[in-house]
Amino acid sequence: MGASAMSVGRGGRLAFAALRRVVAAVGSVLGATLLLQALVGLAPGDAADLAANDPALRDALSAAWGLDEPLLTRWSRFVLGALGGDLGESLTVRPGASVWSLITAAAGRSSGLVAAALALGLGLALPLGFGGARARRLTLVFSAAPVFLALYAVMTGLNEGAWALIEAGKMERPGWFALPDADSGLRWALGACALAWGSSSLAELQAATADELTRLRRAPFVLAAQARGEPAWPVALRSLLPPLSEVAASQVAVTLGGLIVVERALQLNGAGSLFWQACRLRDLPLACGLAAAAALVVAGARLTSDLTRLWLDPRLREAP
Amino acid sequence: MRLTVAWVAVVLALGLAWGDRALEVVTPLASAGPGWETPLGRDHLGRDVLARLVVGAWSFVAPGALACAAALGLGVPVGAAAGWFGGLVATAQRALTASVESVPTLALVCLGAAIFGPTPLVLGALAGLAWAPRVAEAVRARLESLRQAELVLALEAHGVPPWRVLGHHLLWVGCRGLLARQALTLFAAVLTLETTLSYLGDLGVAEPTPSWGNMLSFEWGIDGNPWAAAAPALTLWAACAALAWLNEPEARRG
Numbered sequence: 001m002g003a004s005a006m007s008v009g010r011g012g013r014l015a016f017a018a019l020r021r022v023v024a025a026v027g028s029v030l031g032a033t034l035l036l037q038a039l040v041g042l043a044p045g046d047a048a049d050l051a052a053n054d055p056a057l058r059d060a061l062s063a064a065w066g067l068d069e070p071l072l073t074r075w076s077r078f079v080l081g082a083l084g085g086d087l088g089e090s091l092t093v094r095p096g097a098s099v100w101s102l103i104t105a106a107a108g109r110s111s112g113l114v115a116a117a118l119a120l121g122l123g124l125a126l127p128l129g130f131g132g133a134r135a136r137r138l139t140l141v142f143s144a145a146p147v148f149l150a151l152y153a154v155m156t157g158l159n160e161g162a163w164a165l166i167e168a169g170k171m172e173r174p175g176w177f178a179l180p181d182a183d184s185g186l187r188w189a190l191g192a193c194a195l196a197w198g199s200s201s202l203a204e205l206q207a208a209t210a211d212e213l214t215r216l217r218r219a220p221f222v223l224a225a226q227a228r229g230e231p232a233w234p235v236a237l238r239s240l241l242p243p244l245s246e247v248a249a250s251q252v253a254v255t256l257g258g259l260i261v262v263e264r265a266l267q268l269n270g271a272g273s274l275f276w277q278a279c280r281l282r283d284l285p286l287a288c289g290l291a292a293a294a295a296l297v298v299a300g301a302r303l304t305s306d307l308t309r310l311w312l313d314p315r316l317r318e319a320p
Numbered sequence: 321m322r323l324t325v326a327w328v329a330v331v332l333a334l335g336l337a338w339g340d341r342a343l344e345v346v347t348p349l350a351s352a353g354p355g356w357e358t359p360l361g362r363d364h365l366g367r368d369v370l371a372r373l374v375v376g377a378w379s380f381v382a383p384g385a386l387a388c389a390a391a392l393g394l395g396v397p398v399g400a401a402a403g404w405f406g407g408l409v410a411t412a413q414r415a416l417t418a419s420v421e422s423v424p425t426l427a428l429v430c431l432g433a434a435i436f437g438p439t440p441l442v443l444g445a446l447a448g449l450a451w452a453p454r455v456a457e458a459v460r461a462r463l464e465s466l467r468q469a470e471l472v473l474a475l476e477a478h479g480v481p482p483w484r485v486l487g488h489h490l491l492w493v494g495c496r497g498l499l500a501r502q503a504l505t506l507f508a509a510v511l512t513l514e515t516t517l518s519y520l521g522d523l524g525v526a527e528p529t530p531s532w533g534n535m536l537s538f539e540w541g542i543d544g545n546p547w548a549a550a551a552p553a554l555t556l557w558a559a560c561a562a563l564a565w566l567n568e569p570e571a572r573r574g
Binding site for chain 2: 024027028029030031032034035036039040042043044140141142144145146147148149152153156159199200203207253254256257258260261264265275276278279280282284287288290291294295298299302
């Protein structure tokens with residue numbers, strides 16, 4: 001009886017703590033959409049002026065976007081529309097196309113790249129975390145290059161090297177030559193590597209992993225297990241999961257930002273290149289929709305990490 | 321450290337002085353290699369690569385300084401209020417931070433450039449606004465830990481006014497290292513943002529104004545003087561690595 005009550009109490013605390021985090025995640029997405037709507041509302045003159053020169057079209061856009069309405073009314077309309085799968089129509093990128101369908105199609109194409117980059121980053125960070133101070137310094141220095149610079153260096157090296165070999169008659173023209181114009185799987189692989197590596201992404205993951213490993217090596221339960229001659233690493237690796245999931249979640253926003261660069265530089269078709277086009281052509285409904293979708297993904301990743309930590313670390317359930 | 325600061329100051333002063341030199345087109349000397357007059361040679365329009373490299377530094381220094389001022393000016397008071405008062409103020413600050421951090425900074429800056437125009441002012445202001453909640457979060461976390469320190473309790477017991485405890489002992493003495501680190505991280509982020517946008521084109525610094533990003537993009541696939549592309553690439557990587565190194569005391573200690 002007592003054990004059952006205790007179990008219910010633990011389950012209840014877990015559910016309450018999880019609910020609090022879900023509410024926080026939903027709040028952060030709502031806050032992000034409010035920020036985006038406020039940004040559109042701050043456009044000099046009128047946001048519709050940016051998109052159209054024809055006065056009649058401008059008036060129609062102002063009415064459709066609710067630019068004369070207060071911010072909160074406009075924002076609530078955006079949120080309700082998003083919940084119903086209606087984010088309006090694209091103006092300039094694909095005139096008349098549904099923003100919702102454009103975003104879902106592009107997100108499907110980009111999700112693999114983001115997932116591969118995060119998996120590759122974590123996969124590299126773990127062995128590098130064991131590498132000590134020298135590995136940390138090397139990763140810090142080489143991973144500091146911005147994503148576009150890493151891509152520039154690799155593409156230049158591959159193009160020049162292949163061209164030299166082709167000219168010398170030592171190689172047939174490969175299918176991927178010349179980057180980034182030729183359509184090939186190499187572009188996708190380069191994109192995933194650059195996202196995992198560049199703009200200090202790998203250095204942050206590696207530093208966090210190394211710090212956690214150092215902490216775990218000195219943890220009393222690891223020392224006790226070692227003293228008893230038992231393998232400590234199964235438990236240690238389980239303890240490594242919560243902090244790693246937190247760092248990986250914090251990298252999602254950086255990776256999504258890098259996606260814009262990678263897809264534009266490598267001419268890949270996905271959410272990043274669509275966002276770039278939307279900004280370049282001032283397609284504000286599409287750009288705002290994509291930014292809101294990015295906010296949703298980031299909040300979702302953070303929530304997943306929080307729930308993982310909550311599940312694995314009982315101390316967090318008791319926290320006020 | 322002083323030598324580094326002096327070196328950076330000289331480069332920035334040269335950047336102000338060489339404005340015209342960086343824009344001067346000498347078509348007959350297009351893609352000329354390094355020489356006495358132009359130590360890094362010329363680009364494919366015959367412009368001095370070294371002059372463009374030095375002047376291009378201003379493209380991120382000005383917005384970087386503006387971003388730091390905006391982020392610290394907004395983030396420190398909000399973080400100080402959240403750390404000092406706690407409760408609802410801290411909850412609101414955390415919610416604000418989570419909301420702003422949900423949108424990738426590059427996406428926010430691109431959207432801002434589309435709405436307000438791609439100017440250094442917009443880049444600096446938006447990067448500063450995007451970073452301010454992180455500064456506030458860092459200040460709140462530090463104050464929450466310092467607030468219960470024996471020193472603070474002793475100061476209060478000795479009748480030191482709260483504004484002095486907060487302003488001098490907690491913020492100035494307790495947080496200045498943290499704020500310097502935040503400013504350095506933001507400056508590195510602005511360097512990356514500016515060069516990225518200029519490299520990708522349309523939303524960054526446009527030709528003929530030099531930026532390390534548009535210098536690289538301009539020379540893509542062009543044979544001739546290899547330094548026209550290698551110089552901005554190596555300088556940018558060295559600057560990013562140096563800023564990351566400065567900001568990582570653990571790595572420096574080894």
